[in-house]
Amino acid sequence: MIHAELDRLQSCLNFALDTLRKEMDSSQLPPLSQYNSVEHPLDDPTTYLPSTALFEARRLSLGESTLYSVPLDKRMDERLAAYVAVCTDTLIKTGIIDYLSDVPNPSRGVSAAELASKFELDSQKLVPILRCYAANGWARETCDSSFALNRCSRTFIKGHPGWRLGLPTPGFMTMVEAVPHWATESDWKLSRSPTQTAFQIAFKTPLHRFSWIMQNQGTVISVSDHIQVIGDMSTPSIVADYPWEQLETSVIVDCGGGMGGLVSAILDAHPSFRAVVQDTEGIVSLTEERRPRHVESGILKVEVHDFFQPQRRIGNEYSFILRHIMHNWPDKEAASVARPIFISSKILIIDIVAVPNADSTSTKSFLLDSHANDLDYSIPSHFGSASEQVSAVSVHMLTLMNGCERSLHEWKTLVKGCGLRITNVYSLRAHPSIIECALDT
Numbered sequence: 001m002i003h004a005e006l007d008r009l010q011s012c013l014n015f016a017l018d019t020l021r022k023e024m025d026s027s028q029l030p031p032l033s034q035y036n037s038v039e040h041p042l043d044d045p046t047t048y049l050p051s052t053a054l055f056e057a058r059r060l061s062l063g064e065s066t067l068y069s070v071p072l073d074k075r076m077d078e079r080l081a082a083y084v085a086v087c088t089d090t091l092i093k094t095g096i097i098d099y100l101s102d103v104p105n106p107s108r109g110v111s112a113a114e115l116a117s118k119f120e121l122d123s124q125k126l127v128p129i130l131r132c133y134a135a136n137g138w139a140r141e142t143c144d145s146s147f148a149l150n151r152c153s154r155t156f157i158k159g160h161p162g163w164r165l166g167l168p169t170p171g172f173m174t175m176v177e178a179v180p181h182w183a184t185e186s187d188w189k190l191s192r193s194p195t196q197t198a199f200q201i202a203f204k205t206p207l208h209r210f211s212w213i214m215q216n217q218g219t220v221i222s223v224s225d226h227i228q229v230i231g232d233m234s235t236p237s238i239v240a241d242y243p244w245e246q247l248e249t250s251v252i253v254d255c256g257g258g259m260g261g262l263v264s265a266i267l268d269a270h271p272s273f274r275a276v277v278q279d280t281e282g283i284v285s286l287t288e289e290r291r292p293r294h295v296e297s298g299i300l301k302v303e304v305h306d307f308f309q310p311q312r313r314i315g316n317e318y319s320f321i322l323r324h325i326m327h328n329w330p331d332k333e334a335a336s337v338a339r340p341i342f343i344s345s346k347i348l349i350i351d352i353v354a355v356p357n358a359d360s361t362s363t364k365s366f367l368l369d370s371h372a373n374d375l376d377y378s379i380p381s382h383f384g385s386a387s388e389q390v391s392a393v394s395v396h397m398l399t400l401m402n403g404c405e406r407s408l409h410e411w412k413t414l415v416k417g418c419g420l421r422i423t424n425v426y427s428l429r430a431h432p433s434i435i436e437c438a439l440d441t
């Protein structure tokens with residue numbers, strides 16, 4: 001029997017796993033293990049930048065299981081996904097994860113009964129929660145009803161990146177539930193306004209999301225921390241994979257730069273630059289607080305600037321960064337962010353370049369291996385399951401403010417409407433890319 005697709009998938013997976021192994025060896029990384037309770041460098045993209053081939057091999061190997069999954073199971077998984085997320089939330093919130101990380105022998109496992117007694121909880125509720133958490137690859141059930149953290153779940157220990165991502169804002173689920181009604185039946189179903197989305201329906205507010213955050217001061221720090229971790233996931237690659245030394249300007253202005261994590265990393269790697277972080281009034285004091293070293297030495301300035309107003313930093317010494325800004329906004333508003341930056345320097349838009357989920361029967365290898373080009377690998381052009389997060393973020397942007405992740409064609413059209421042109425697109429070892437733009441003369 002010929003199983004053409006299965007065979008191609010198998011050779012694709014074999015190739016990806018072989019490459020993963022080879023690249024790990026040449027990068028002198030320790031072997032991966034599900035039983036290890038110590039973090040592996042590959043577990044934290046905010047601190048470890050893998051080789052390009054390793055990054056691609058990992059993505060490829062995560063790519064495609066739809067070929068043999070059971071459709072009804074897949075649908076059930078989808079319906080129940082919220083429970084998986086809340087099991088993790090519960091274990092972070094109670095402090096059980098910190099406790100499990102701190103026991104004398106973290107890989108041996110602690111019984112649910114002991115945890116229930118320690119945290120004054122009902123073990124009958126705790127066992128299914130821990131088991132669901134473990135079934136999703138976050139922990140090990142070392143023996144019946146005893147649980148140990150594995151290396152992946154160490155990201156949820158207090159202060160670690162997964163913990164800093166925080167828990168969802170109250171109201172998040174109501175907003176998600178409002179999407180089918182909002183997009184298909186409501187008076188706003190054809191609206192492209194950032195103030196007519198499922199967000200306003202769920203949060204019962206006329207404000208757009210960023211104004212709402214500012215009015216709800218209690219959310220500012222947690223949302224900013226969450227945004228910073230998401231940014232940190234691409235920062236090492238942005239610093240390493242863009243030719244900063246070729247930038248002909250001395251000052252980098254990060255518009256809507258949040259807590260300044262990106263420019264700080266660029267300044268550390270390229271001390272000849274100076275930088276400016278611009279953001280709204282409620283954010284800049286946080287930025288100053290988080291970056292004392294750079295602010296005090298004078299190489300980083302932090303200033304209030306509304307990016308819908310004409311840019312005040314005009315001159316040949318400035319280049320501009322817009323990371324995770326344009327995707328928040330619909331086309332009209334996104335264009336008015338980029339349009340006021342009418343200068344001769346470069347504008348680096350750092351956002352996802354969405355790949356249409358078109359079928360691809362034969363894909364050239366994405367891996368940097370000379371033999372790869374001889375082989376006929378079949379993977380979806382959007383990397384199948386490996387791009388789930390990217391597609392979901394696009395729906396999230398839509399839901400929040402009628403924003404979206406844009407394809408290259410959509411980026412070209414948007415940028416052209418601002419009097420700019422794309423001069424290069426740099427792929428990163430992370431989900432976003434750097435879309436380098438200049439004035440369209």
Ligand SMILES: C[S@@+](CC[C@H](N)C(=O)[O-])C[C@H]1O[C@@H](n2cnc3c(N)ncnc32)[C@H](O)[C@@H]1O
Nearest residue numbers: 210231256257258279280283305306307323324
């Ligand atoms: C998704 S965050 C991205 C933050 C940062 N660029 C990063 O990559 O980590 C969007 C940022 O835009 C800022 N922002 C929203 N509206 C703004 C406005 N009108 N003017 C300036 N900044 C704004 C927010 O405060 C927030 O820091």
